Amino acid sequence: MKKAILLIIDGLGDLPTPKSPLQAAKKPNLDRLANKGITGMMSPVKRYIVPGSDVAHLNILGYDPSLFYCGRGPLEALGLGIKLQEGDISFRANFATFENNKITDRRAGRIETSIAAALSKYLPTKIDDVQVIFKNSAEHRGALVLRGAGLSSNVSPTDPHGDDFEECHPLDNTKEAKKTAEIINKFTKIAIQKLSSAPENKRNTPANIILLRGAGPFSSVPSFYERFGLNAVCVAGGALYKGVASYLGMDVLLVPGATGDKNTNLEAKAKAALKAVVEYDMVFMHIKLCDSAGHDGDFNSKKNGIERIDAIIPILEKSGACIVITGDHSTPYSLKAHSGHEVPILVYGGERKDSVKKFDELSCAAGGLGHIRGKDIIPLILNITQRAEKYGS
Amino acid sequence: MKKAILLIIDGLGDLPTPKSPLQAAKKPNLDRLANKGITGMMSPVKRYIVPGSDVAHLNILGYDPSLFYCGRGPLEALGLGIKLQEGDISFRANFATFENNKITDRRAGRIETSIAAALSKYLPTKIDDVQVIFKNSAEHRGALVLRGAGLSSNVSPTDPHGDDFEECHPLDNTKEAKKTAEIINKFTKIAIQKLSSAPENKRNTPANIILLRGAGPFSSVPSFYERFGLNAVCVAGGALYKGVASYLGMDVLLVPGATGDKNTNLEAKAKAALKAVVEYDMVFMHIKLCDSAGHDGDFNSKKNGIERIDAIIPILEKSGACIVITGDHSTPYSLKAHSGHEVPILVYGGERKDSVKKFDELSCAAGGLGHIRGKDIIPLILNITQRAEKYGS
Structure with a gap:
């Protein structure tokens, strides 16, 4: 044939x-x-x-x-070689520059891939009972995966596509969406804290926050x-x-x-x-x-x-x-x-x-x-x- | 108009x-x-x-x-002028040549229509409580209809499209499929027996078996x-x-x-x-x-x-x-x-x-x-x- x-x-x-x-x-x-x-x-x-x-x-x-269609998050994560499990919630991630509660550069000056890789190591791998998997790809890009019981993809993006940073909030009244938003907000706080103090981040447009969007649950097809x-x-x-x-x-x-x-x-x-x-x-x-x-x-x-x-x-x-x-x-x-x-x-x-x-x-x-x-x-x-x-x- | x-x-x-x-x-x-x-x-x-x-x-x-779509069987049977009734199970049939459990010619040497018509008369018209209707068309072609209570079209074809003959078997666990497969296997045995001894069948490629495929139930539209x-x-x-x-x-x-x-x-x-x-x-x-x-x-x-x-x-x-x-x-x-x-x-x-x-x-x-x-x-x-x-x- x-x-x-x-x-x-x-x-x-x-x-x-x-x-x-x-x-x-x-x-x-x-x-x-x-x-x-x-x-x-x-x-x-x-x-x-x-x-x-x-x-x-x-x-x-x-x-x-x-x-x-499962949302962009799982596709990005799979593309970075992360082996997703049923129920994992994934996000497309950006390293970005954050000053005075504003996003001043959504791509942290298109940060070099090698620096992004070095910075990734400061990010938490567990929050409460949830496993956190982060992987960077080219330049400012990456994917974040949350793995654990009782999670939902029905949460708002923290990537505003504009200036003002917004916390993650649940998009429905389930305890799963509330829990997921809490985990994301804890992750963001830790990321800001750890990245801000990282020696690799001494630059004009420091990569001092991770913005998330495209939340989606993984389910095999x-x-x-x-x-x-x-x-x-x-x-x-x-x-x-x-x-x-x-x-x-x-x-x-x-x-x-x-x-x-x-x-x-x-x-x-x-x-x-x-x-x-x-x-x-x-x-x-x-x-x-x-x-x-x-x-x-x-x-x-x-x-x-x-x-x-x-x-x-x-x-x-x-x-x-x-x-x-x-x-x-x-x-x-x-x-x-x-x-x-x-x-x-x-x-x-x-x-x-x-x-x-x-x-x-x-x-x-x-x-x-x-x-x-x-x-x-x-x-x-x-x-x-x-x-x-x-x-x- | x-x-x-x-x-x-x-x-x-x-x-x-x-x-x-x-x-x-x-x-x-x-x-x-x-x-x-x-x-x-x-x-x-x-x-x-x-x-x-x-x-x-x-x-x-x-x-x-x-x-x-009702399967090919009913369409072939209708095309031969058989008046189908609701629930009839029909098959496309081939006269074929059978030796040592192998199909040696799926078309019995493209047997002449007149000989196929003569051979059709040896085929059974009733098996157990099921009425059996067979009609030949051009050359080796024909249609078989089973009429009776409790039948199913969900049975395997006996036409292997290859060499080895396979008995009919039910394709689900219903008693209807089991009964239909049994009737087909009895029909096949009788056909082999009657056709093999028919004087019209003295030829190199005797039409000594009927192969069935395209099972379908009739339902009027x-x-x-x-x-x-x-x-x-x-x-x-x-x-x-x-x-x-x-x-x-x-x-x-x-x-x-x-x-x-x-x-x-x-x-x-x-x-x-x-x-x-x-x-x-x-x-x-x-x-x-x-x-x-x-x-x-x-x-x-x-x-x-x-x-x-x-x-x-x-x-x-x-x-x-x-x-x-x-x-x-x-x-x-x-x-x-x-x-x-x-x-x-x-x-x-x-x-x-x-x-x-x-x-x-x-x-x-x-x-x-x-x-x-x-x-x-x-x-x-x-x-x-x-x-x-x-x-x-």
């Missing part, structure tokens, strides 16, 4: 100004695949819904987020293999994407140099995918940099990201696998935010051809796949790799 | 190698209808789902298979006429398709020469459809031969089948009816199996025009209907024949 590589270019779609980054980029390899294969437009969730990357990835990978019969592996840099894959029971390759930012080593990732496709039925490969450029409002950086991705396409082609390339949503650079615009998709190998010759928003809208949705992608892959089970006889 | 002919070309869709059979075939009449009418692509069930012909036909005829207000008739050769029509309460025309195989008389079927459209609102016409060619991996035979179908189109045109032509699924000859690729569709009369000039997978993907699903077809027919009821006022 055939193999498949699903390449998700985060935030791929854009708007014409007058050209979109995809239209402006020189991308002979992506265009060649579009020309030889079939194209279309894809709504990651439903038409015009603006998805977060977590929700979009779940839907594209065949997990209806209305049934399977039927694995991707159980549900689709595909033995899949993830090649990604960002913790969230590795976390989604881990949540679905996929293996996650740790590729040196795959950082999930603009310094990521795309060639190393492509070579890892090429190697992995020998052993696995499907490689889910994720590249973040176009989304980051979109959020930064940087046309040239998004265009350049596409050109860098184009350069590694020949490595993926060597696999002989069916190749599906799309995004998890649009991040138009002019909006500096996700949008609900459809994302171009190309399918090379196993599918029909159409008359579209280029891979961009304008060309693919006339493609032979028409408009599909995120949830159609795994059935499409099962079909083109001849793995789909017949319905009826 | 206008009439409609819905022509389902079984297994119509294919893949380009570099041309598909549809692209390679000379089909001036189908192309003319595509040129004068409107085209699109159709997913028989949902996008990329690989349907069996039974499930696909139910959905295309407006019966959601998740609600109305609201008729096609009740649900859609269309007085419809079926023109088909294959038992399954006549069975689907019968299940939905359509009349079924018995057309001499309509055999459901490559020797079928297409002209006789077209003339029957032309005549029937005077009396009926809708003719559901089914042609099998392209699917058979796809399963056999025979490009030329599929292409030739399309050309034979093209030749009868002018007969259908004489009716003045709206004509809808599509397939129930793709059967790419290169895969020798059903696939989840969309099927081209053309609608002539009552609909708009588009700029597509040819009826094939590449051309219709750019058609004005876009991508529709099987369940859209009956509403489409109601619309173009001006029979659709207004929703709202």
Whole structure:
């Protein structure tokens, strides 16, 4: 049976100004695949819904987020390699700078990863009867997990996305939510105290508080293999994407140099995918940099990201696998935010051809796949790799 | 009000190698209808789902298979003209060759229909308190019906689709499933005994066992006429398709020469459809031969089948009816199996025009209907024949 590589270019779609980054980029390899294969437009969730990357990835990978979305916290924690247990409450965490009850820098001046790692050691590992697990990732980012009896994810974030710091409070009247909010507030106080006095924190923007958001409970889900019969592996840099894959029971390759930012080593990732496709039925490969450029409002950086991705396409082609390339949503650079615009998709190998010759928003809208949705992608892959089970006889 | 002919070309869709059979075939009449009418692509069930012909036909005829699929057995039995009663358990049956507990030929050398008919008379008509109804159709094919109290369709098939014969066993712990499995095993023993000693069976591949699969209970469903207000008739050769029509309460025309195989008389079927459209609102016409060619991996035979179908189109045109032509699924000859690729569709009369000039997978993907699903077809027919009821006022 055939193999498949699903390449998700985060935030791929854009708007014409007058050209979109995809239209402006020189991308002979992506265009060649579009020309030889079939194209279309894809709504990651439903038409015009603006998805977060977590929700979009779940839907594209065949997990209806209305049934399977667990919040961002558990996905971040899983992506950092924390082995979650049923009932664990996880949060996305930021090292931040806190002065006079105000958050003066939500990212503590994008603190270096090595300093964040050193500071993590001052954080408490137990509060009352609750085990506390903290792990930092790139720069200011990290995840916090609370493990113990009687906890709830229904508590407010302490990350205000604004200036004023707010204590955590329960969002319902259960004793579980009250207990969890108390633990978080104790954790925050201890963190402020310990981090403020840490010698590593002698800097202009000290990382003297941990902000939390995206609370979610962990609960295991039927694995991707159980549900689709595909033995899949993830090649990604960002913790969230590795976390989604881990949540679905996929293996996650740790590729040196795959950082999930603009310094990521795309060639190393492509070579890892090429190697992995020998052993696995499907490689889910994720590249973040176009989304980051979109959020930064940087046309040239998004265009350049596409050109860098184009350069590694020949490595993926060597696999002989069916190749599906799309995004998890649009991040138009002019909006500096996700949008609900459809994302171009190309399918090379196993599918029909159409008359579209280029891979961009304008060309693919006339493609032979028409408009599909995120949830159609795994059935499409099962079909083109001849793995789909017949319905009826 | 206008009439409609819905022509389902079984297994119509294919893949380009570099041309598909549809692209390679000379089909001036189908192309003319595509040129004068409107085209699109159709997913028989949902996008990329690989349907069996039974499930696909139910959905295309407006019966959601998740609600109305009864298994293949009842549809085959109905197609052979057996009048099913509520609770009857039916199976698709094969005459086969059995030696030393192995199935050496699942089709008993494609036994002649007349010999199968003669052999049918040796089969039991009652086992314990259960009435047994067997009817043979073309070659090795047939249907078996069990009628009596306390039966279940939740039993295993005795048709192994492989070498080793397996007894029937219950698939749950109910006494109904146990009883049904016992009756089937008694039937099988008697069949082996009686058929082995039958003088008609002196041949190299004796038809000395009956293999069963597709068990299903019969339960009547609201008729096609009740649900859609269309007085419809079926023109088909294959038992399954006549069975689907019968299940939905359509009349079924018995057309001499309509055999459901490559020797079928297409002209006789077209003339029957032309005549029937005077009396009926809708003719559901089914042609099998392209699917058979796809399963056999025979490009030329599929292409030739399309050309034979093209030749009868002018007969259908004489009716003045709206004509809808599509397939129930793709059967790419290169895969020798059903696939989840969309099927081209053309609608002539009552609909708009588009700029597509040819009826094939590449051309219709750019058609004005876009991508529709099987369940859209009956509403489409109601619309173009001006029979659709207004929703709202």
